[in-house]
Amino acid sequence: MENSEARDSSQCVRVAVNIRPLITSELLIGCTDCITVVPGEPQVQIGSHAFTYDYVYGSTASPSTAIYDDCVAPLVDALVHGYNATVLAYGQTGSGKTYTMGTNYSGEGSNSGIIPKVMDNIFRRVETMKDSTEFFIRVSFIEIFKEEVFDLLDANSTNLNKGESASVLKPVTRVPIQIRETVNGGITLAGVTEPEVRSKEEMASFLSRGSLSRATGSTNMNSQSSRSHAIFTITMEQKKIARCQNGVTTDDVGDDILCAKLHLVDLAGSERAKRTGADGLRFKEGIHINKGLLALGNVISALGDEKKRKEGGHVPYRDSKLTRLLQA
Numbered sequence: 001m002e003n004s005e006a007r008d009s010s011q012c013v014r015v016a017v018n019i020r021p022l023i024t025s026e027l028l029i030g031c032t033d034c035i036t037v038v039p040g041e042p043q044v045q046i047g048s049h050a051f052t053y054d055y056v057y058g059s060t061a062s063p064s065t066a067i068y069d070d071c072v073a074p075l076v077d078a079l080v081h082g083y084n085a086t087v088l089a090y091g092q093t094g095s096g097k098t099y100t101m102g103t104n105y106s107g108e109g110s111n112s113g114i115i116p117k118v119m120d121n122i123f124r125r126v127e128t129m130k131d132s133t134e135f136f137i138r139v140s141f142i143e144i145f146k147e148e149v150f151d152l153l154d155a156n157s158t159n160l161n162k163g164e165s166a167s168v169l170k171p172v173t174r175v176p177i178q179i180r181e182t183v184n185g186g187i188t189l190a191g192v193t194e195p196e197v198r199s200k201e202e203m204a205s206f207l208s209r210g211s212l213s214r215a216t217g218s219t220n221m222n223s224q225s226s227r228s229h230a231i232f233t234i235t236m237e238q239k240k241i242a243r244c245q246n247g248v249t250t251d252d253v254g255d256d257i258l259c260a261k262l263h264l265v266d267l268a269g270s271e272r273a274k275r276t277g278a279d280g281l282r283f284k285e286g287i288h289i290n291k292g293l294l295a296l297g298n299v300i301s302a303l304g305d306e307k308k309r310k311e312g313g314h315v316p317y318r319d320s321k322l323t324r325l326l327q328a
Protein backbone atom coordinates (compact mmCIF):
# COMPACT_ATOMS: atom_id res chain seq x y z
CA MET A 1 0.00 0.00 0.00
CA GLU A 2 1.71 3.19 -1.08
CA ASN A 3 0.51 6.32 0.65
CA SER A 4 1.94 8.79 -1.78
CA GLU A 5 -0.37 10.74 -4.00
CA ALA A 6 2.55 11.81 -6.13
CA ARG A 7 3.02 8.34 -7.59
CA ASP A 8 0.94 6.83 -10.33
CA SER A 9 -2.47 6.25 -8.78
CA SER A 10 -2.91 2.95 -10.60
CA GLN A 11 0.08 1.70 -8.57
CA CYS A 12 -1.44 2.61 -5.21
CA VAL A 13 -2.21 -0.97 -4.14
CA ARG A 14 -0.62 -3.97 -5.81
CA VAL A 15 -1.30 -7.61 -4.95
CA ALA A 16 1.11 -10.50 -5.46
CA VAL A 17 0.40 -14.16 -4.70
CA ASN A 18 3.15 -16.52 -3.60
CA ILE A 19 2.38 -20.25 -3.71
CA ARG A 20 4.67 -22.04 -1.28
CA PRO A 21 5.80 -25.61 -1.96
CA LEU A 22 4.25 -28.42 0.09
CA ILE A 23 6.28 -28.96 3.26
CA THR A 24 7.47 -32.37 4.53
CA SER A 25 4.64 -32.84 7.04
CA GLU A 26 2.08 -32.22 4.26
CA LEU A 27 3.82 -34.57 1.81
CA LEU A 28 3.92 -37.28 4.49
CA ILE A 29 0.13 -37.26 4.83
CA GLY A 30 -0.34 -37.26 1.05
CA CYS A 31 -1.33 -33.62 0.46
CA THR A 32 -1.29 -32.43 -3.15
CA ASP A 33 -1.36 -28.94 -4.68
CA CYS A 34 -4.90 -27.62 -5.13
CA ILE A 35 -3.92 -24.50 -7.02
CA THR A 36 -2.72 -24.22 -10.61
CA VAL A 37 -1.11 -21.27 -12.35
CA VAL A 38 -2.37 -20.16 -15.77
CA PRO A 39 0.78 -20.23 -17.96
CA GLY A 40 2.14 -16.79 -18.82
CA GLU A 41 -0.60 -14.99 -16.85
CA PRO A 42 -0.66 -13.61 -13.29
CA GLN A 43 -3.68 -15.83 -12.75
CA VAL A 44 -4.39 -18.84 -10.54
CA GLN A 45 -7.10 -21.45 -10.79
CA ILE A 46 -8.70 -23.17 -7.80
CA GLY A 47 -11.30 -25.68 -8.95
CA SER A 48 -13.49 -23.82 -11.43
CA HIS A 49 -12.59 -20.37 -10.05
CA ALA A 50 -9.89 -18.19 -11.63
CA PHE A 51 -8.31 -15.24 -9.80
CA THR A 52 -6.09 -12.58 -11.39
CA TYR A 53 -3.47 -10.59 -9.46
CA ASP A 54 -0.66 -8.18 -10.29
CA TYR A 55 1.93 -10.96 -9.88
CA VAL A 56 1.97 -14.69 -9.18
CA TYR A 57 5.04 -16.51 -7.79
CA GLY A 58 5.89 -20.09 -6.86
CA SER A 59 4.60 -23.40 -8.31
CA THR A 60 4.88 -23.06 -12.12
CA ALA A 61 4.82 -19.23 -12.06
CA SER A 62 7.84 -16.92 -11.57
CA PRO A 63 10.28 -18.08 -8.87
CA SER A 64 9.62 -16.70 -5.36
CA THR A 65 13.07 -15.11 -5.38
CA ALA A 66 11.69 -12.52 -7.84
CA ILE A 67 9.18 -11.14 -5.28
CA TYR A 68 11.69 -8.78 -3.76
CA ASP A 69 12.96 -7.40 -7.08
CA ASP A 70 9.48 -6.92 -8.60
CA CYS A 71 7.40 -5.80 -5.64
CA VAL A 72 9.61 -4.48 -2.85
CA ALA A 73 12.76 -2.99 -4.41
CA PRO A 74 10.67 -0.19 -6.05
CA LEU A 75 9.29 0.68 -2.58
CA VAL A 76 12.82 0.96 -1.12
CA ASP A 77 13.57 3.25 -4.04
CA ALA A 78 10.46 5.27 -3.16
CA LEU A 79 11.52 5.43 0.51
CA VAL A 80 14.84 6.97 -0.49
CA HIS A 81 12.88 9.53 -2.54
CA GLY A 82 10.72 10.42 0.47
CA TYR A 83 7.60 8.32 -0.14
CA ASN A 84 5.86 6.22 2.52
CA ALA A 85 5.04 2.62 1.67
CA THR A 86 3.71 -0.55 3.30
CA VAL A 87 4.31 -4.22 2.47
CA LEU A 88 1.73 -6.60 3.94
CA ALA A 89 1.96 -10.40 4.07
CA TYR A 90 -1.57 -11.80 4.21
CA GLY A 91 -2.76 -15.41 4.16
CA GLN A 92 -4.08 -18.24 6.27
CA THR A 93 -2.00 -19.82 9.00
CA GLY A 94 0.94 -21.83 7.61
CA SER A 95 0.79 -20.23 4.16
CA GLY A 96 4.33 -18.82 4.53
CA LYS A 97 3.90 -15.17 5.58
CA THR A 98 6.64 -15.17 8.22
CA TYR A 99 8.96 -17.17 5.94
CA THR A 100 8.40 -14.82 2.99
CA MET A 101 8.77 -11.62 5.05
CA GLY A 102 11.81 -13.00 6.93
CA THR A 103 10.28 -11.72 10.17
CA ASN A 104 11.72 -14.62 12.18
CA TYR A 105 15.22 -13.56 11.16
CA SER A 106 17.82 -15.17 13.39
CA GLY A 107 20.91 -13.43 12.03
CA GLU A 108 23.67 -15.94 11.27
CA GLY A 109 24.15 -14.60 7.77
CA SER A 110 20.61 -15.57 6.70
CA ASN A 111 19.53 -13.29 3.88
CA SER A 112 16.31 -14.93 2.83
CA GLY A 113 13.05 -13.10 3.23
CA ILE A 114 11.94 -9.64 2.26
CA ILE A 115 13.05 -7.73 5.38
CA PRO A 116 16.70 -8.89 5.32
CA LYS A 117 16.83 -7.92 1.62
CA VAL A 118 15.32 -4.50 2.39
CA MET A 119 18.00 -3.91 5.06
CA ASP A 120 20.72 -4.91 2.65
CA ASN A 121 19.41 -2.62 -0.09
CA ILE A 122 18.94 0.38 2.22
CA PHE A 123 22.49 0.31 3.54
CA ARG A 124 23.95 -0.21 0.06
CA ARG A 125 22.07 2.95 -1.01
CA VAL A 126 23.26 4.84 2.06
CA GLU A 127 26.86 3.86 1.27
CA THR A 128 26.65 5.20 -2.28
CA MET A 129 24.97 8.47 -1.21
CA LYS A 130 26.86 9.17 2.01
CA ASP A 131 29.12 11.91 0.53
CA SER A 132 26.17 14.05 -0.51
CA THR A 133 23.52 13.09 2.05
CA GLU A 134 23.34 12.69 5.80
CA PHE A 135 21.06 9.83 6.90
CA PHE A 136 19.25 9.30 10.18
CA ILE A 137 17.58 5.87 10.19
CA ARG A 138 15.43 4.52 13.01
CA VAL A 139 13.53 1.27 13.47
CA SER A 140 10.62 0.17 15.60
CA PHE A 141 9.14 -3.30 15.94
CA ILE A 142 5.71 -3.72 17.48
CA GLU A 143 3.01 -6.37 17.56
CA ILE A 144 -0.74 -6.02 17.82
CA PHE A 145 -1.99 -8.87 19.95
CA LYS A 146 -5.71 -9.00 20.78
CA GLU A 147 -6.16 -5.31 19.79
CA GLU A 148 -3.33 -4.17 22.09
CA VAL A 149 -0.03 -2.77 20.88
CA PHE A 150 3.20 -4.17 22.40
CA ASP A 151 6.74 -2.95 21.88
CA LEU A 152 8.86 -5.91 20.75
CA LEU A 153 12.07 -3.91 21.30
CA ASP A 154 11.27 -2.98 24.87
CA ALA A 155 14.21 -4.30 26.89
CA ASN A 156 11.87 -5.05 29.82
CA SER A 157 9.63 -7.39 27.86
CA THR A 158 10.29 -11.06 28.63
CA ASN A 159 10.81 -13.57 25.81
CA LEU A 160 7.97 -15.95 25.16
CA ASN A 161 8.44 -19.68 25.07
CA LYS A 162 7.90 -20.51 21.38
CA GLY A 163 5.34 -23.16 20.55
CA GLU A 164 3.32 -22.77 23.74
CA SER A 165 0.16 -20.79 24.30
CA ALA A 166 0.95 -17.15 23.78
CA SER A 167 -2.08 -16.18 25.79
CA VAL A 168 -0.91 -18.11 28.83
CA LEU A 169 2.72 -17.10 28.59
CA LYS A 170 2.23 -13.46 27.66
CA PRO A 171 4.27 -11.87 30.44
CA VAL A 172 2.18 -9.82 32.84
CA THR A 173 4.97 -7.22 32.84
CA ARG A 174 4.22 -6.37 29.21
CA VAL A 175 2.41 -3.07 29.24
CA PRO A 176 0.53 -2.11 26.07
CA ILE A 177 1.51 1.17 24.46
CA GLN A 178 -0.94 3.86 23.45
CA ILE A 179 -1.58 5.28 20.00
CA ARG A 180 -1.53 9.11 20.07
CA GLU A 181 -2.43 11.68 17.49
CA THR A 182 0.01 14.56 16.97
CA VAL A 183 -1.09 18.18 16.51
CA ASN A 184 -0.68 17.93 12.75
CA GLY A 185 -2.85 14.80 12.55
CA GLY A 186 0.02 12.26 12.46
CA ILE A 187 0.00 9.03 14.47
CA THR A 188 2.65 8.16 17.08
CA LEU A 189 3.09 5.44 19.63
CA ALA A 190 3.68 6.84 23.11
CA GLY A 191 7.08 5.75 24.40
CA VAL A 192 7.84 3.21 21.67
CA THR A 193 11.48 2.12 21.46
CA GLU A 194 12.84 3.60 18.26
CA PRO A 195 16.63 3.21 18.16
CA GLU A 196 18.84 4.85 15.56
CA VAL A 197 20.66 2.30 13.40
CA ARG A 198 23.87 2.96 11.48
CA SER A 199 24.50 -0.39 9.81
CA LYS A 200 22.69 -3.38 8.39
CA GLU A 201 24.05 -5.52 11.23
CA GLU A 202 22.63 -3.14 13.82
CA MET A 203 19.22 -3.11 12.13
CA ALA A 204 19.29 -6.93 11.85
CA SER A 205 20.03 -7.27 15.55
CA PHE A 206 16.81 -5.37 16.36
CA LEU A 207 14.81 -7.50 13.93
CA SER A 208 16.03 -10.74 15.47
CA ARG A 209 15.65 -9.42 19.04
CA GLY A 210 12.05 -8.37 18.40
CA SER A 211 11.08 -11.57 16.61
CA LEU A 212 12.03 -13.58 19.72
CA SER A 213 9.44 -11.67 21.75
CA ARG A 214 6.59 -12.18 19.29
CA ALA A 215 3.48 -14.04 20.47
CA THR A 216 3.27 -17.46 18.80
CA GLY A 217 1.11 -20.46 19.48
CA SER A 218 0.20 -23.77 17.96
CA THR A 219 -2.76 -24.35 15.61
CA ASN A 220 -3.74 -27.52 13.73
CA MET A 221 -2.30 -25.93 10.60
CA ASN A 222 1.00 -24.51 11.92
CA SER A 223 2.86 -25.70 15.01
CA GLN A 224 4.43 -22.26 15.40
CA SER A 225 1.76 -19.86 14.35
CA SER A 226 2.15 -16.10 14.76
CA ARG A 227 -0.86 -14.95 16.76
CA SER A 228 -0.24 -11.24 16.28
CA HIS A 229 0.26 -8.68 13.54
CA ALA A 230 3.94 -7.69 13.58
CA ILE A 231 5.03 -4.33 12.13
CA PHE A 232 8.71 -3.61 11.52
CA THR A 233 8.99 0.08 10.60
CA ILE A 234 12.02 1.75 9.06
CA THR A 235 12.01 5.55 9.28
CA MET A 236 14.51 7.32 7.07
CA GLU A 237 15.38 10.98 7.45
CA GLN A 238 17.87 12.57 5.09
CA LYS A 239 19.46 15.94 4.63
CA LYS A 240 21.71 17.09 1.81
CA ILE A 241 25.29 17.93 2.79
CA ALA A 242 26.73 21.17 1.39
CA ARG A 243 29.97 20.58 -0.49
CA CYS A 244 32.91 22.86 0.26
CA GLN A 245 35.71 23.89 -2.10
CA ASN A 246 38.63 25.93 -0.78
CA GLY A 247 36.55 26.78 2.28
CA VAL A 248 33.65 28.04 0.15
CA THR A 249 30.26 26.29 0.16
CA THR A 250 29.43 25.42 -3.44
CA ASP A 251 25.85 24.13 -2.98
CA ASP A 252 22.81 25.81 -1.53
CA VAL A 253 21.25 22.71 0.05
CA GLY A 254 18.89 24.51 2.44
CA ASP A 255 17.61 23.01 5.70
CA ASP A 256 15.08 20.63 4.18
CA ILE A 257 14.80 17.21 5.78
CA LEU A 258 13.20 14.43 3.76
CA CYS A 259 11.41 11.90 5.97
CA ALA A 260 9.62 8.70 4.98
CA LYS A 261 8.55 5.39 6.49
CA LEU A 262 8.47 1.83 5.23
CA HIS A 263 6.16 -0.49 7.17
CA LEU A 264 6.88 -4.22 6.76
CA VAL A 265 3.93 -6.14 8.12
CA ASP A 266 3.62 -9.85 8.88
CA LEU A 267 -0.08 -10.27 9.56
CA ALA A 268 -1.55 -12.94 11.81
CA GLY A 269 -3.20 -15.85 9.94
CA SER A 270 -6.53 -15.17 8.26
CA GLU A 271 -7.81 -18.69 8.88
CA ARG A 272 -11.27 -19.86 9.76
CA ALA A 273 -11.48 -21.03 13.38
CA LYS A 274 -13.01 -24.41 12.42
CA ARG A 275 -10.09 -25.52 10.23
CA THR A 276 -7.41 -24.63 12.76
CA GLY A 277 -9.06 -26.48 15.63
CA ALA A 278 -9.03 -23.22 17.58
CA ASP A 279 -10.92 -23.14 20.83
CA GLY A 280 -10.85 -21.20 24.12
CA LEU A 281 -8.10 -18.58 24.20
CA ARG A 282 -6.86 -19.39 20.68
CA PHE A 283 -10.43 -18.87 19.38
CA LYS A 284 -10.63 -15.47 21.11
CA GLU A 285 -7.28 -14.50 19.56
CA GLY A 286 -8.77 -15.46 16.19
CA ILE A 287 -11.75 -13.13 16.69
CA HIS A 288 -9.41 -10.16 17.29
CA ILE A 289 -7.21 -11.17 14.34
CA ASN A 290 -10.18 -11.37 11.97
CA LYS A 291 -11.60 -8.02 13.16
CA GLY A 292 -8.25 -6.32 12.39
CA LEU A 293 -8.05 -8.03 8.99
CA LEU A 294 -11.62 -6.97 8.12
CA ALA A 295 -10.77 -3.34 8.91
CA LEU A 296 -7.60 -3.67 6.81
CA GLY A 297 -9.62 -5.06 3.89
CA ASN A 298 -11.98 -2.07 4.09
CA VAL A 299 -9.06 0.41 4.11
CA ILE A 300 -7.42 -1.29 1.13
CA SER A 301 -10.73 -1.27 -0.77
CA ALA A 302 -11.13 2.46 -0.07
CA LEU A 303 -7.54 3.20 -1.14
CA GLY A 304 -7.83 0.98 -4.21
CA ASP A 305 -10.99 2.75 -5.39
CA GLU A 306 -9.50 5.44 -7.62
CA LYS A 307 -12.77 7.35 -7.99
CA LYS A 308 -13.42 7.53 -4.24
CA ARG A 309 -9.80 8.47 -3.55
CA LYS A 310 -9.90 11.34 -6.04
CA GLU A 311 -13.13 12.59 -4.48
CA GLY A 312 -11.42 12.54 -1.07
CA GLY A 313 -13.71 9.72 0.11
CA HIS A 314 -13.55 8.42 3.68
CA VAL A 315 -10.86 5.82 4.43
CA PRO A 316 -11.86 3.99 7.65
CA TYR A 317 -8.40 3.96 9.27
CA ARG A 318 -9.90 4.31 12.76
CA ASP A 319 -11.68 0.96 12.74
CA SER A 320 -8.72 -0.99 14.16
CA LYS A 321 -5.29 -0.40 15.73
CA LEU A 322 -3.63 -2.04 12.72
CA THR A 323 -5.15 0.41 10.24
CA ARG A 324 -4.61 3.42 12.52
CA LEU A 325 -0.92 2.64 12.79
CA LEU A 326 -0.49 2.11 9.05
CA GLN A 327 -2.10 5.48 8.41
CA ALA A 328 1.14 7.13 9.57
Ligand SMILES: Nc1ncnc2c1ncn2[C@@H]1O[C@H](COP(=O)(O)OP(=O)(O)OP(=O)(O)O)[C@@H](O)[C@H]1O
Pocket residue numbers: 019020021023064091092093094095096097098099100222224225226227267268269270
Ligand atom coordinates in the same frame (compact mmCIF):
# COMPACT_ATOMS: atom_id res chain seq x y z
N1 LIG B 1 8.56 -20.72 0.17
C1 LIG B 1 8.72 -21.68 1.10
N2 LIG B 1 9.57 -22.70 0.88
C2 LIG B 1 9.72 -23.67 1.81
N3 LIG B 1 9.08 -23.71 3.01
C3 LIG B 1 8.23 -22.72 3.28
C4 LIG B 1 8.00 -21.64 2.35
N4 LIG B 1 7.10 -20.82 2.91
C5 LIG B 1 6.80 -21.33 4.12
N5 LIG B 1 7.48 -22.46 4.35
C6 LIG B 1 7.36 -23.31 5.55
O1 LIG B 1 5.97 -23.43 5.84
C7 LIG B 1 5.74 -23.42 7.25
C8 LIG B 1 4.73 -22.32 7.60
O2 LIG B 1 5.29 -21.06 7.23
P1 LIG B 1 5.10 -19.73 8.11
O3 LIG B 1 5.30 -20.00 9.57
O4 LIG B 1 5.92 -18.67 7.45
O5 LIG B 1 3.55 -19.49 7.87
P2 LIG B 1 2.65 -18.24 8.34
O6 LIG B 1 1.79 -17.90 7.18
O7 LIG B 1 3.51 -17.15 8.89
O8 LIG B 1 1.77 -18.89 9.48
P3 LIG B 1 1.04 -18.21 10.75
O9 LIG B 1 -0.01 -17.26 10.26
O10 LIG B 1 0.42 -19.37 11.46
O11 LIG B 1 2.11 -17.54 11.54
C9 LIG B 1 7.09 -23.21 7.91
O12 LIG B 1 7.57 -24.48 8.28
C10 LIG B 1 7.95 -22.63 6.80
O13 LIG B 1 9.32 -22.96 6.97
